[in-house]
Amino acid sequence: MKHYFHPMSRGATTDWMLTELEAPHEKIIIDFFAGENNSPEYRAINPMGKVPALEDEGRIVTETAAICAYLADKYLDKGFAPAVSSPDRARYYRYLFFPGTTLEPMFSVAQLGITDFNPQSVGWGDMDRCLATVESMTPKSGWVMGERFTAADVVFGGTLDFAIQFGWLKDASPTVAAYVERIRARPAYQQTHPQSGAQ
Ligand SMILES: N[C@@H](CCC(=O)N[C@@H](CS)C(=O)NCC(=O)O)C(=O)O
Structure with a gap:
């Protein structure tokens, strides 16, 4: 997995989720203060040009909450989400x-x-x-x-x-x-x- 983020951003939240899960991944810092989020390459990942974004086997997830939910489901056995069929x-x-x-x-x-x-x-x-x-x-x-x-x-x-x-x-x-x-x-x-x- 590739995590596109910046530590001084909402990406700290997805970094925290990845850390809670001890999920192996590559960290890619997008320095939006320097405009790196506006490159065509990054806009192809997130047309909003926002961090964070996650790439997992060709799948892209954007939006902090969606990334956290996706990760908790991917590692469901770690117990960070209720079972998919649970009333919880x-x-x-x-x-x-x-x-x-x-x-x-x-x-x-x-x-x-x-x-x-x-x-x-x-x-x-x-x-x-x-x-x-x-x-x-x-x-x-x-x-x-x-x-x-x-x-x-x-x-x-x-x-x-x-x-x-x-x-x-x-x-x-x-x-x-x-x-x-x-x-x-x-x-x-x-x-x-x-x-x-x-x-
Ligand atoms: N709704 C998005 C918001 C993400 C967001 O606003 N990220 C800011 C940093 S905290 C950003 O990338 N700003 C750069 C820009 O908009 O140019 C989410 O929850 O992930």
């Missing part, structure tokens, strides 16, 4: 999709100071609803699927971690702050996020 997939999918489709856009518009939208028609609703949802979805102990840490924690917990680091999520509740602390204590997180200052 219902809960698992919510945590994989909510951050990218709803939470990130809400944080982005809030950072940009955009308020002129109809919360009933935009997918992210409004900040109050997003924060209430984060609060209700955040586990009070352990991980989002219970005792077992899964790709859903990498995606959901990773997004909350970014949000706190970048000041998008101010005044995290004690429940959210404690969950993010558990996330940051994972050895694979620390290996792949040296800039976060995690011990």
Whole structure:
């Protein structure tokens, strides 16, 4: 597998997933600060010119959450996803999709100071609803699927971690702050996020 990423990007999340899984792969740094993501070669991999991207035996996966989900399924025996036929997939999918489709856009518009939208028609609703949802979805102990840490924690917990680091999520509740602390204590997180200052 080839992992196209940059350590100072959302690619840190997919790097973390690969590390949790101890999945053999080649790391290819795409320096988007230097415009390497705009080369025709990289645009053929991801027409968005975004990192991360994963190439596995000719198959391309883009989007951080999709890469994490793909990897957890590829290495299903390692226990980072519920069995495909398990009813637990219902809960698992919510945590994989909510951050990218709803939470990130809400944080982005809030950072940009955009308020002129109809919360009933935009997918992210409004900040109050997003924060209430984060609060209700955040586990009070352990991980989002219970005792077992899964790709859903990498995606959901990773997004909350970014949000706190970048000041998008101010005044995290004690429940959210404690969950993010558990996330940051994972050895694979620390290996792949040296800039976060995690011990
Ligand atoms: N929706 C994408 C977003 C990826 C993304 O925005 N990556 C940024 C770095 S964190 C990037 O590649 N920026 C370079 C550019 O857009 O030119 C995902 O979840 O993977």
